[in-house]
Structure formats: C-alpha cells, structure tokens
Amino acid sequence: MVRGMAFDTSRRQVVKGFACLGIGATLPLCCGGTWIQAVAAESFTLTEIVDGVHVFTGANELMNEANHGAICNLGIVIGDDAVAVIDSGGSIVEAGAFLAAIRGITDKPIRYLVNTHMHPDHIFGNAVFRDAGATLIGHRNLPRALAARGEFYLRSYRNQIGATLMKGVEIIAPTMLITDRQELDLGGRKIELRAWKPAHTDNDLTVFDPATQTLFAGDLVFLEHLPTLDGSLLGWLGQMDELAAIKAAHVVPGHGTAPASWPQALQPQRHYFEALARDLRKAIEDGTPLAEAVGTAASSARSDWQLFDEYNERNATAAYAELEWE
Template sequence: MRTDLFRRQVVKGFACVSAGAFLPPCCLPAIAAGRDFVLKDIGDGIYAFSGLNELMTEANQGAICNLGVIVGKEAVAVIDSGGSLIEAEAFIAAIRKVTDRPIKYLISTHMHPDHIFGNAAFRDIGATIVGHHNLPRALEARGAFYLQSYRNQIGEDIMKGIEIVPPTVVVTDPMTLDLGGRSIELRAWKPAHTDNDLTVFDTATRTFFTGDLVFRGHLPTLDGSFLGWIDQMGTLSDVKAARAIPGHGPVPSDWPDALVPELRYFQALAMDLRDAIAKGTPLSEAVKTAGLSEKDNWSLFDDYHERNATTAYAELEWE
C-alpha cells in the first residue's frame, strides 16, 4: 500500500495546502491512504472522520484517529483536531462544506499527537480549546518530546507549523456546553488510557464520543492506568448512549457492545500477568507471553502489546 507511486499521489494531493489557508472543494487534499477527507454523516448534525488503524507515518499524514463534529443551531463543536496541520486544515474545509456556523469549540480528548497536532489550526480560526484539567500539565511535560520524536517518524514536511496548543478551558467536574438548542456533556475521567481522558456526550442523539477510552480493531494502548481503565469500564458501559464514536475503529459503533473486545483483551492480559506474578515469573519473560491469545484479534498488536504488558505488570505486582 505504501508504494512510491502511492507516496507521490499523496504528496501531489497535498500540494495545494498552505499554512492557514482554507481549501476550496476542488482542492481538498487526498488524505489517509489516498482518500479525500470525507466526513461521514451520522445523522442529526453529527459527522465523523474515520482514521486508519496504522501508526502515524509520512504517507498517512498522521490521519489515524477518528474525529467528530457536532452542529448546533448557533455553533459547532469539534472533537479532536488530528495528527497534523495538513489534516486539520482539510478537516476545517470539510466542516465548511456541511455548515457555515462558527466553530466555537475544539474539544481535545487527551494528549496524544494523533489527536492534538492540529490544534493550532482551530485556535487560529477562533475556536476555544477545551480539555481535561490534567491536559495542560501533560502537554507541558511531553510536548517538546512529541515535537522532536515525531519529526523522525512522520518527517519535517508533515511537522511544519505544528505547535503544542493546550486548552484554555479545562474540565474537572462534568461540564455542559451549549451550541444553540443543543447541549453536549463533557466528562473528565480518572487515569485510564491516559491521566487526561475526556469524553463528549451529545444529548440530542445520545452519541458518545469516547476518545481513546474505546478502541476497536486497533489494539488499545496504555499510557495511564491499567487497573484504572478496567475499574471504569462498568461506568463507561452505563452511559446511556445509542451509539459511540470510538477513538479508533468503525464509526459509528454499537453501544455498549463496542467495549466488549477491549474488555476481553484486558481480562486476558490481567489473568496471564497475575498468573505469571504468582509463579514468580520476571517481567522480562511475562510480557512476552501474557495476553497472546488476543494477538489475532487486533491490528498493531506487535507494536503496542509488550508496552501494555509492561505497564500492567508494574501495577499488578503491587496489588
């Protein structure tokens, strides 16, 4: 898929993008494996972009996570900005094709680059950036590392203009935002995928934007608390949603069925690691075998599983 021809086609598709410029429909860049940036109409003012279940690369321009749009009578809220300014500008252009209402809020679901590297594009059009109360601290701690390390991963051209832009409004307690005749509910979660996970619930359609608290197809990645994530699965499943937009995977997804594969993976990993710890198996050996029964059920398993197992082992051995 990532042939030289494909790379040339993608680069050609982006040739009309300039920093800070909005693109006319005829010039909308080919993004995410050669597709135009297309917002899927979920219905009733809800739209979503489906990212690829891949690592961020030069070829996919960082477009690997799902992004969301909620249109109210007076304003628009956007959920996550994508993995590059190129993607964010294509996103804004796509939003302008479905509504001319002002983009009032950009809601960042957590700190990872595929979700926040496009924040500057939304800041520059006047959107208020909203995030978990831990998000500013997390971005301050990791921002410089993200900017440097991803230059090596996705290349200087894709990284041009990317800034680490923290939220100016933070969520500690449940918060409601009004888009004009449409209310959306924001919730800050305890450490799980990260320590700064935020979800968005559209009350009109009962659509649940979960961020990376929910993965489908793409192996869940652990950068917060393994036990915290498991402990909150019940609370997640209790959200009275009709459908979910996961951070990665099919959009929309049935709810709460979308949680089932993720919980199965966590349970398999926990069971195997607890058994290894009880037997005195050292971490270096346990992480190579724990949870392998799940290998065929997930993309990117080899990229993330041992890291997940290492983090989980460190928590479980202190139970």
C-alpha cells in the same frame, strides 16, 4: 432542531475535505505566519452519522508521512449557533483538510475544540482550530501531561512522520479545563463533557450528545485497533461499568469503526484487558521478571486485533509495573 434520535444510515451525508485539494494544491493555512503547502494524496471524508454529527474515521495504522497522521477518529457536533470539534488530528495537513471539510458543511463559527486526551494523533492539529477562533477544552490534567511530554512528542514524531508533516505542529494546551462534568451550549443543542479517572491516560475526556445519544469516547474505547495503555489498566477496567452505564445508542470510538453499538463496543477491549491482567498477575505471582513476562502476556488475544505486535508488549510493560503493586 434535531429530529432523528436513532442512527440512520439512509440519511448519511458525505463531505470530502481532502478531495478539494488536488495534488500540489495549496491549502491556505496561517500557522505562525507561514503558508503551508498541503499535498493530500487521499481524501478526508466526513460522514454524517446522525443529524448534525459528522465523523472522520482514521486508518488503523501508525502515524506516518503517507497517512498524514490521520489515524484516529474525529468528529463535529453542529448546533443552531455554533460547532464543536472533537479532536484536531495528527498533523496540520490533516487538521486543514478537516477544517475545509467542516466549511463544506456549515458556516457557523467553530466555538470549541475538545481534546479527548494528550496523544499526538488527537492534538497535533490544534493550531488550525485555535487560529479558526475555537476555545480549546481538555481534562484538568491535560496541561500538566502536555508539559511533561510535549517536547518528547515534537522530537519523536519528527523522526517518525518527518519534518515536512510536522511543519506548523505546536503543543497547545486547553484553556478551558474540565474537572468533572460540564455542558456546552451550541445553541438549541447542549453536549455533555465528562472527565474520567486515569484509564487510557490520566486526562481522558468524553463528549456525549444527548439529542442523538451519540457518545464520543475518545480513546476510552478502541475497536479493531489494539487498545494502547498510557494511564492505568486497573483504572480503565474499573470504569468500564460506569462507561457502559452511559445512555448512548452508539459510540464513536477513538480508533476503529464508527459508529458502533453501545455498550457492546466495550466488550472486545474488556476481554483483552482481562486476558492481559490475568496473564501478568500469574507471572508476577510466579516471580517471572518483567522483561520475560511481557513477551507472552495476552498472546491468546493476538488474532482479535490489528496492530497487536506494535502495542501489546508496551501495554504489558506498563500493566506489569502497575499490577506489581496490587
């Protein structure tokens, strides 16, 4: 059923989800028994990047009320019998628009929701797809990570994006857990899930569609948006070659332009991580304390990235504490 193996821009198809919701329109979402009023000021656009693979590109911003938490890339893969959704988005509003956009493309059942990792921009919309009947899938470490962080996420994001946008958001752990590799059969099309060792987080999962050589990398790949470190810098660097060995033609990164050439898309973040590690190793060797070292580490990479000031010191803090043990 899948014809075009290569990425073909001429056959792109665009489906808008938010577009069908005017200002003040009511989006019928049943979440914990409440109807949610979705006021979507901007459009949610799904683009078909190759046959049966549709992608939403998030904004390179922090989650906030105005962007509906829609800051990461989301996608779907459509088989003969069913649909797999990759990440659910950063709010019920976004996830509702995503579901509406999917329904504008296909009536096939949404059999799976794959969570690529624990972060709120990727999982806050889970309830919408659970209610749509999808089985939730994640890394074997994802339930543990959500147990330790879920309460904090619900509280800190209420402050950050506001109670209105947090409405209906639930922390929902996957029931189908991946420890290594697993295939999902969508009917005439099998996609490959792969659990990784700690890198961006300790629960990173990728999705590969061999038919179109499309890799959904989750946040193991960042473009333009500074990578964020919430797992292991050494683990991330150490698995970069294994990632590059995936026989993909293109990648949908967790953040940034999608699709992008593979494995070239790994190069910018590799460069950043190496600069960060180099600067911090020198600081540690010199006895420079953490609080002082994180202010200047990787500053040579500042102009290469968006959101550098928002995330670099945090990355440096986590990386310093890890590299101290080398």
